[in-house]
Amino acid sequence: MQSTAARQGPGNGLKLVLAWGFVGIPLAWGVIQTLVNALKLFQ
Amino acid sequence: MAITSVLDKEKIMAPPGYSRWLIPPAALCVHLCIGQAYAFSVFNLPMTRLIGITKSAPGDWELTDLGWIFSLGIFFLGVSAALLGRWVEESGPRRAMVTAALCFGGGFVISAIGVYFHNIWVIYVGYGILGGFGLGIGYISPVSTLIKWFPDRPGMATGMAIMGFGGGAFIASPLSVRLMSLFSTPTHVGVAETFLALGAIYFCFMTVGAAIVRVPAPGWAPAGYVAPARPRRLITTKNVYVYDALKTPQFWLIWWVLCLNVTAGIGVLGQASAMSQEMFPGRVTAIAASGFVGLMSLFNMGGRFFWASMSDLLGRKNTYVIFFVLGAALYAAVPYAGEIGSVALFVLAYGVIFSMYGGGFATVPAYLKDMFGTRYVGAIHGLLLTAWSMAGIFGPVLVNYIRAYNVAHGVAKAQAYNVTMYVMAVLLVIGFICNFFIAAVHERHHMEARKAEASA
Numbered sequence: 001m002q003s004t005a006a007r008q009g010p011g012n013g014l015k016l017v018l019a020w021g022f023v024g025i026p027l028a029w030g031v032i033q034t035l036v037n038a039l040k041l042f043q
Numbered sequence: 044m045a046i047t048s049v050l051d052k053e054k055i056m057a058p059p060g061y062s063r064w065l066i067p068p069a070a071l072c073v074h075l076c077i078g079q080a081y082a083f084s085v086f087n088l089p090m091t092r093l094i095g096i097t098k099s100a101p102g103d104w105e106l107t108d109l110g111w112i113f114s115l116g117i118f119f120l121g122v123s124a125a126l127l128g129r130w131v132e133e134s135g136p137r138r139a140m141v142t143a144a145l146c147f148g149g150g151f152v153i154s155a156i157g158v159y160f161h162n163i164w165v166i167y168v169g170y171g172i173l174g175g176f177g178l179g180i181g182y183i184s185p186v187s188t189l190i191k192w193f194p195d196r197p198g199m200a201t202g203m204a205i206m207g208f209g210g211g212a213f214i215a216s217p218l219s220v221r222l223m224s225l226f227s228t229p230t231h232v233g234v235a236e237t238f239l240a241l242g243a244i245y246f247c248f249m250t251v252g253a254a255i256v257r258v259p260a261p262g263w264a265p266a267g268y269v270a271p272a273r274p275r276r277l278i279t280t281k282n283v284y285v286y287d288a289l290k291t292p293q294f295w296l297i298w299w300v301l302c303l304n305v306t307a308g309i310g311v312l313g314q315a316s317a318m319s320q321e322m323f324p325g326r327v328t329a330i331a332a333s334g335f336v337g338l339m340s341l342f343n344m345g346g347r348f349f350w351a352s353m354s355d356l357l358g359r360k361n362t363y364v365i366f367f368v369l370g371a372a373l374y375a376a377v378p379y380a381g382e383i384g385s386v387a388l389f390v391l392a393y394g395v396i397f398s399m400y401g402g403g404f405a406t407v408p409a410y411l412k413d414m415f416g417t418r419y420v421g422a423i424h425g426l427l428l429t430a431w432s433m434a435g436i437f438g439p440v441l442v443n444y445i446r447a448y449n450v451a452h453g454v455a456k457a458q459a460y461n462v463t464m465y466v467m468a469v470l471l472v473i474g475f476i477c478n479f480f481i482a483a484v485h486e487r488h489h490m491e492a493r494k495a496e497a498s499a
Contacts, residue, residue, distance in 0.1 A: 012062040019068035019255055023075060023207070030213030034341060040334035 050253075052135025057257035063192040063265065065255055070185035070204035072252025073140055076245040077147060077181040078211015080120075081340075083113045083170075085219045089232050093161060096232060108163055112154075112170050114435075119175025121432030124183050128425025129285050131180060132418075136188045136256045143181030144249035150174025151242030158235040181249065182208065182428070186408045187421035191259050194417075195268045198359070198409040202351025205405040209344035215241075277360060277482075281489040282416030288423045293414050293484050296477045300363055301407050302430035302437070303474035307370065307467040308400030310438030314446070314460075315339055315393070321456040322381040322389065335390065342394040343401040350402025351409065359410040360481060366399040367475035374468040378461040404431075414484055441466060 048054060087109050094100045131139040153169025185204050193200035222240050226233030264270065271280065288294045311318065316332040327335065354362040373392040380388040407427065412420045442463050449459040486492050 012060070012065075016062060016064055019065050022251065023068045023071040026214050027071075027075060027207070027210050030210060030215075030217065031341065031344075033217045034213045034337040038334040038338040038341065040330050 047138075050135070050138035050141055052133075052138070052258060055135060055137050055257050056260055057263070059260075061257055063259075066185070066189055066192045066257070067200065067203045069136075069140075069252040069255035070189055071207040072255070073143060073181045073184060073249050074204050074207030075211045075214060076249050077143070077178045078208040079215035079241070079245065080113065080116055080174075080178055081209075081212035082215035082219065083116070085216050086234060086237075089223055089234050090158070093158065093232055093234065096230060102161075104163055112166055115167055115171025116175040116178060117435050118432055119172050120178040120182065121429045123176040123179030124425035124428040125179075126425075127176075127180055128183055128422030129419070131183055131425065132187060132285070132422040135258060136184050137253045139180055139184035140249060140253035140256060143177045143184055144246045144253065145177070146173050147177025147181060147249065148242040148246030150177055151238045151245065155235045155238035155242065158238060179425070179428070183421050183425045185252075185256065186424050187417060187419075188256060188258055190408065190412050190417050190420055193265075194270065195265055196352070196355045197412050198354040198406055199348070199352040201408040202348045202405040205351070205408075206344055206347040206401075208404075209340070209347050209401050212340065213344070277358065278413045279416055279484060279489075281486070281491055282418035283414075283423075283484060283488050284490050284493070285419040285422040285426070287488050287490075287493070288415050288419070289426065291414075291484050291488055293481055294423070294427070296481045297407065297410055297414070298427055298430045299477040300474055300481075301403060301427060302434050303470045303477070304363075304366055304370075304400065304403035305431055305434035306438040306441070307374065307470050307474075308397060308403075308438070309434055310440075310442035310463075311393075311467065312339070312343075312397070312400070313439050314442050318460055319389070322460060323384065323386055324457060326384075326386060335393075338390065339393055339397045342397040346398025346401035347405035350399065351405035354402075354406045354409060359406060359413055360478060362402070362406055363410075363478045364475065366403055367471045367478060370396055370399050371468040371471040371475070374464045374471065377464045378458070381457060381461070414481075416489075418490065 087106055090109055091099050091103055091106060094103045150170045150173040153173060154166045155169075157163065157165030157169055186201055189200040189204055190197045219237060219241065222237040223233045226236035226240075271278070283291070316329075316336050319327045319332045319335045320329065350362060350366075357365075373396050376392050377389065380386075380392060408420060408424050411423050411427065415423050442460075445463045445466060446459045449462060450456060
């Protein structure tokens with residue numbers, strides 16, 4: 001297989017922040033909500 | 044035709060310099076949405092009082108009627124993944140993701156109509172069948188693309204996506220509750236409007252994933268990655284055609300490995316709240332039990348990423364050895380935790396068990412890639428998901444019936460789960476044996492060998 005390693009293109013940094021933020025923020029919100037509920041186990 | 048051509052596999056070839064780290068969020072856009080299925084139960088109680096509003100009235104739906112919505116969804120997840128896996132593989136991830144978005148979002152819209160006209164059959168068709176197809180197509184749509192972008196870390200890549208399926212419920216559950224509270228009035232429960240809103244939100248979110256996703260150019264490889272010149276003992280460099288995989292013992296052994304690992308976890312998952320309260324009466328309240336269920340879901344999600352990533356280092360077979368040996372030991376330890384009254388040991392044992400339950404789901408695409416190559420891994424994964432459907436029936440039935448039998452025969456509720464735990468441990472021992480017999484696929488099944496045979 002020919003190996004043509006990709007170079008990091010310009011603007012990838014911003015795209016990565018936006019894409020990961022788009023999925024990461026709702027997921028983090030959901031995890032925090034669940035953790036808050038889970039803490040009741042130890043109260 | 045011209046409009047839909049933007050969905051073609053050929054049109055989504057990544058340009059030079061495209062970052063492969065954009066593909067996991069694309070996959071997560073889909074998996075975080077379809078993971079909503081695990082949170083469907085938040086609608087159950089509100090849907091039993093659509094007529095009575097504050098409490099169930101004559102003509103309102105029963106919980107047993109509503110339970111079928113989720114069951115149908117999961118059943119059609121397995122059916123669609125098995126039937127349409129090859130289509131997904133050949134059409135490319137963008138077309139598959141858009142189709143999944145249409146089916147899943149459309150399923151909610153049809154279900155809203157069913158709620159509006161108070162016709163449960165419309166919801167069975169909407170969320171159960173159409174939504175179930177969205178679940179199945181969406182679940183397998185990014186798998187082979189991720190494996191092609193991450194040949195050096197296929198376990199971690201698919202683990203990230205499948206972690207999203209575990210995490211989707213964390214978003215869906217509080218979001219659905221908030222939407223229902225927003226749309227409810229003293230004379231109206233607000234379920235139909237919530238379904239419409241969720242359908243629109245999930246369609247848009249999944250479509251963003253479809254817009255981001257790209258397939259690597261032929262011959263592309265990550266910087267610094269050198270493909271192994273020779274196949275390793277349990278990692279092939281050849282490919283097996285999707286339906287030829289069914290003729291190999293390896294497919295069926297992995298089928299049982301997944302089925303048994305999921306059976307052991309899924310049955311207990313459904314009973315986790317009741318079990319924690321009954322094993323520790325007076326010490327674990329209903330509120331604490333709901334916290335326990337939430338904590339287990341976090342372990343389930345985290346385990347998907349952790350164990351799938353670890354499998355890149357340990358090897359797939361060794362990872363499943365850990366699941367089965369450690370899992371069996373921990374299941375056998377649960378009755379002891381009840382006996383000595385240790386909630387901490389109980390929570391710790393289940394935390395690890397559920398991390399390995401999630402890890403089993405997330406590691407299996409890379410196991411299939413190791414055995415059958417990358418060409419049809421998504422389609423073969425689709426066929427394997429029938430093991431999940433079977434486990435979804437086996438697991439809860441085993442747990443519920445064994446507990447009911449024990450209680451009927453005078454066993455105290457605190458000890459009623461002990462036999463179940465030992466049965467689960469035995470299931471994992473059988474899984475260990477199946478995993479033990481997995482060896483490399485015979486070369487006569489390889490597409491390359493078949494082509495050479497046909498041209499000879």
